[in-house]
Amino acid sequence: MAQPDKRRRILDAAVQVFAQFGFYNSKVSQVAKEAGVADGTIYLYFKNKDDILIQVFVDSIDEILRRQEDALADIVDPIERLSTFARVHFDSVAESRALAEVITVELRQSSKFMRNTDLKPFGRYLAMIAHIVEEGQAHGAFSSRLNPRLAARAFFGAIDELALEWAMGRRQSSLSDACEQTVDLFLSGLVTRPHAN
Amino acid sequence: MAQPDKRRRILDAAVQVFAQFGFYNSKVSQVAKEAGVADGTIYLYFKNKDDILIQVFVDSIDEILRRQEDALADIVDPIERLSTFARVHFDSVAESRALAEVITVELRQSSKFMRNTDLKPFGRYLAMIAHIVEEGQAHGAFSSRLNPRLAARAFFGAIDELALEWAMGRRQSSLSDACEQTVDLFLSGLVTRPHAN
Amino acid sequence: MAQPDKRRRILDAAVQVFAQFGFYNSKVSQVAKEAGVADGTIYLYFKNKDDILIQVFVDSIDEILRRQEDALADIVDPIERLSTFARVHFDSVAESRALAEVITVELRQSSKFMRNTDLKPFGRYLAMIAHIVEEGQAHGAFSSRLNPRLAARAFFGAIDELALEWAMGRRQSSLSDACEQTVDLFLSGLVTRPHAN
Amino acid sequence: MAQPDKRRRILDAAVQVFAQFGFYNSKVSQVAKEAGVADGTIYLYFKNKDDILIQVFVDSIDEILRRQEDALADIVDPIERLSTFARVHFDSVAESRALAEVITVELRQSSKFMRNTDLKPFGRYLAMIAHIVEEGQAHGAFSSRLNPRLAARAFFGAIDELALEWAMGRRQSSLSDACEQTVDLFLSGLVTRPHAN
DNA sequence: TATGAATGAGGTTTCATTCAT
DNA sequence: TATGAATGAAACCTCATTCAT
Numbered sequence: 001m002a003q004p005d006k007r008r009r010i011l012d013a014a015v016q017v018f019a020q021f022g023f024y025n026s027k028v029s030q031v032a033k034e035a036g037v038a039d040g041t042i043y044l045y046f047k048n049k050d051d052i053l054i055q056v057f058v059d060s061i062d063e064i065l066r067r068q069e070d071a072l073a074d075i076v077d078p079i080e081r082l083s084t085f086a087r088v089h090f091d092s093v094a095e096s097r098a099l100a101e102v103i104t105v106e107l108r109q110s111s112k113f114m115r116n117t118d119l120k121p122f123g124r125y126l127a128m129i130a131h132i133v134e135e136g137q138a139h140g141a142f143s144s145r146l147n148p149r150l151a152a153r154a155f156f157g158a159i160d161e162l163a164l165e166w167a168m169g170r171r172q173s174s175l176s177d178a179c180e181q182t183v184d185l186f187l188s189g190l191v192t193r194p195h196a197n
Numbered sequence: 198m199a200q201p202d203k204r205r206r207i208l209d210a211a212v213q214v215f216a217q218f219g220f221y222n223s224k225v226s227q228v229a230k231e232a233g234v235a236d237g238t239i240y241l242y243f244k245n246k247d248d249i250l251i252q253v254f255v256d257s258i259d260e261i262l263r264r265q266e267d268a269l270a271d272i273v274d275p276i277e278r279l280s281t282f283a284r285v286h287f288d289s290v291a292e293s294r295a296l297a298e299v300i301t302v303e304l305r306q307s308s309k310f311m312r313n314t315d316l317k318p319f320g321r322y323l324a325m326i327a328h329i330v331e332e333g334q335a336h337g338a339f340s341s342r343l344n345p346r347l348a349a350r351a352f353f354g355a356i357d358e359l360a361l362e363w364a365m366g367r368r369q370s371s372l373s374d375a376c377e378q379t380v381d382l383f384l385s386g387l388v389t390r391p392h393a394n
Numbered sequence: 395m396a397q398p399d400k401r402r403r404i405l406d407a408a409v410q411v412f413a414q415f416g417f418y419n420s421k422v423s424q425v426a427k428e429a430g431v432a433d434g435t436i437y438l439y440f441k442n443k444d445d446i447l448i449q450v451f452v453d454s455i456d457e458i459l460r461r462q463e464d465a466l467a468d469i470v471d472p473i474e475r476l477s478t479f480a481r482v483h484f485d486s487v488a489e490s491r492a493l494a495e496v497i498t499v500e501l502r503q504s505s506k507f508m509r510n511t512d513l514k515p516f517g518r519y520l521a522m523i524a525h526i527v528e529e530g531q532a533h534g535a536f537s538s539r540l541n542p543r544l545a546a547r548a549f550f551g552a553i554d555e556l557a558l559e560w561a562m563g564r565r566q567s568s569l570s571d572a573c574e575q576t577v578d579l580f581l582s583g584l585v586t587r588p589h590a591n
Numbered sequence: 592m593a594q595p596d597k598r599r600r601i602l603d604a605a606v607q608v609f610a611q612f613g614f615y616n617s618k619v620s621q622v623a624k625e626a627g628v629a630d631g632t633i634y635l636y637f638k639n640k641d642d643i644l645i646q647v648f649v650d651s652i653d654e655i656l657r658r659q660e661d662a663l664a665d666i667v668d669p670i671e672r673l674s675t676f677a678r679v680h681f682d683s684v685a686e687s688r689a690l691a692e693v694i695t696v697e698l699r700q701s702s703k704f705m706r707n708t709d710l711k712p713f714g715r716y717l718a719m720i721a722h723i724v725e726e727g728q729a730h731g732a733f734s735s736r737l738n739p740r741l742a743a744r745a746f747f748g749a750i751d752e753l754a755l756e757w758a759m760g761r762r763q764s765s766l767s768d769a770c771e772q773t774v775d776l777f778l779s780g781l782v783t784r785p786h787a788n
Numbered sequence: 789t790a791t792g793a794a795t796g797a798g799g800t801t802t803c804a805t806t807c808a809t
Numbered sequence: 810t811a812t813g814a815a816t817g818a819a820a821c822c823t824c825a826t827t828c829a830t
Contacts, residue, residue, distance in 0.1 A: 006789095024221035028825060038791040040827075049825065146378055150359065154379050157358025158351035165350050181343055182351050186382065225800060235816045240801070418615035422804060432812040434806075443804065540772055544753065548773050551752025552745035559744050575737055576745050580776065597793095619821065629795045634822065
């Protein structure tokens with residue numbers, strides 16, 4: 001008792017356990033044990049097991065969204081904005097491989113979750129990318145041929161897949177390399193004229 | 198009596214059920230009912246519930262691999278090869294939204310599945326893309342700056358994410374558009390000189 | 395097909411399988427495989443799984459009863475009759491350890507079987523012993539203090555337990571020794587005056 | 592809520608249910624109902640259904656072993672020791688016919704149980720008898736012709752069979768009579784000179 | 789707030805038995 | 810007679826959730 005934030009400890013424990021066993025193969029009692037609380041205590045902070053996963057996701061996306069906003073605040077060049085976005089994403093994922101696995105793998109898993117209105121944060125994340133693309137198009141820096149939402153989705157898919165590869169432990173190069181190359185790949189396709197890298 | 202291929206009927210039923218409810222929220226008895234067989238019959242053809250999902254995946258990838266090989270057989274131009282690959286992928290996915298959902302969503306879900314040696318077909322799928330990239334680099338058509346495996350993974354992530362968006366029913370444009378734009382995006386990044394589209 | 399006695403083969407197979415796995419842990423399909431017949435064939439010769447065990451028992455007891463009757467036919471001395479009985483029992487058991495295990499272990503297992511009227515043969519077996527004791531008492535060779543049925547039951551328990559020990563593979567002496575000593579032990583208690591052995 | 596010892600209540604319930612229906616024909620839910628607990632509660636105290644039977648056995652043998660040790664503590668005469676042993680055994684069995692049936696019938700049933708190392712208590716029980724015989728032989732009270740382990744096993748078989756007869760409800764005389772006669776029978780065979788009964 | 793023993797609904801799986809061939 | 814694919818009832822066991830303390 002007396003730990004300042006029990007909710008936080010449960011969420012952290014959940015990330016570890018879900019990453020190792022998968023959401024549906026994880027037991028609430030495992031999470032409780034990892035968090036050092038009683039099983040019943042979980043239900044003082046979360047509605048049910050699903051809710052733990054949702055909160056993990058919401059909290060994580062919120063945190064990354066905050067970081068993205070901070071990082072992008074002073075950048076105006078569209079190309080630099082997109083490349084910064086990718087780097088912040090990779091850096092965030094790199095902080096916790098377990099978290100990366102949970103948000104990229106577990107969450108897609110069920111339409112129940114994906115269709116959940118509480119997952120709007122994910123929509124906001126995609127919208128953020130799309131917005132960067134639109135800005136770039138407005139600036140004339142990005143090709144106007146592309147549908148911003150599709151480009152955003154494809155961009156997210158690419159960086160997420162690379163983060164997943166890294167998280168699953170089959171990485172054959174550093175996250176940093178992956179980041180650079182992905183950005184490179186995409187920027188070439190986006191910019192009206194291939195940027196001199 | 199009994200329809201000729203009961204195994205096939207069970208797999209098809211499983212795809213429908215898993216797509217609708219998610220693997221872990223699907224009951225074996227639902228699959229049996231959908232397939233029009235008794236619960237026990239499932240276990241004459243599959244080791245257990247997990248095995249059904251694995252076989253869905255293996256069979257599907259095998260089928261798509263076959264299609265890709267057929268489609269690519271006579272194409273030599275690297276750019277065209279990659280764009281054909283993407284189109285075949287989208288076309289395959291378009292055939293069964295349920296199957297798309299299952300192979301893109303359910304399968305990531307558990308490292309238990311992803312690490313399973315039976316899932317080597319997925320590795321072959323990625324290798325196929327990487328190979329196309331390498332050929333392109335050898336031909337001088339694709340930039341040699343890129344790590345083929347990373348590029349393959351990113352490419353797969355992008356097209357898979359778009360297929361997922363389409364499958365999950367939030368598509369705001371046709372699969373066909375998505376295909377075209379993704380290819381466009383990537384090819385611009387890959388080719389040594391931006392191709393005139 | 396064409397095997398002369400399929401019923402016999404199924405019974406023999408059942409003895410082997412039941413002895414190894416225990417009745418309730420044996421599968422009808424195992425018995426069928428061991429007997430080299432199809433699962434369904436079993437049901438042409440036996441009402442159900444229980445019936446197989448009952449028939450194993452009935453057949454075995456019938457066989458031993460026949461042997462006992464043959465062996466005892468020409469013996470009149472009560473002491474010799476009892477010692478012969480024990481020897482025939484041990485010899486029969488020694489012929490098939492599997493059979494010994496089935497009839498001594500599996501059959502007690504369920505009151506369902508023990509109370510079954512089809513198990514009368516077991517009653518006949520006990521009655522045979524009791525009869526030998528009664529004759530001995532009439533001849534004045536055995537003490538009349540004893541209740542023949544109790545003595546029969548105790549005698550059976552003793553030789554059966556030794557047969558079980560032997561069958562279960564923890565025997566530390568030969569069946570033959572066990573036989574001799576048991577008879578010795580009992581005869582000393584039965585005879586009006588300790589016989590000179 | 593919750594009687595002090597739920598484990599005890601489950602064991603007692605199990606004895607009743609197993610005795611009536613046989614182990615393999617008993618359902619865990621029957622035991623739970625008889626014990627007045629939920630099905631799942633069983634698994635807080637026992638690993639699985641098999642474990643319940645094993646614990647019934649281990650607990651019972653432990654209890655009887657304790658009684659035997661108490662009863663034999665002050666007795667030195669070998670003949671009296673053996674006859675006391677038999678009486679304690681019969682008395683223990685007489686306390687609960689259901690328990691008698693379970694420990695004598697169900698437990699033999701499966702080599703899985705008999706070969707289980709947890710059943711060492713049964714070995715200790717046999718060793719106790721063998722020890723009494725050895726002491727008797729050392730004292731010169733019992734014939735040295737006999738192998739103590741064989742005699743112990745035969746003795747156990749005899750008293751157990753009589754206890755079983757009594758438990759199964761076909762008893763034609765009292766347990767007390769059975770006890771007396773068995774002891775009588777055996778002692779006559781064991782003692783160097785027939786004791787004056 | 790916190791606990792953790794108890795609950796009990798319900799899923800996966802087994803396997804004796806059937807029956808069309 | 811013989812087969813063996815198919816059946817489907819039912820049991821064991823798990824585990825998310827509750828609630829008395």
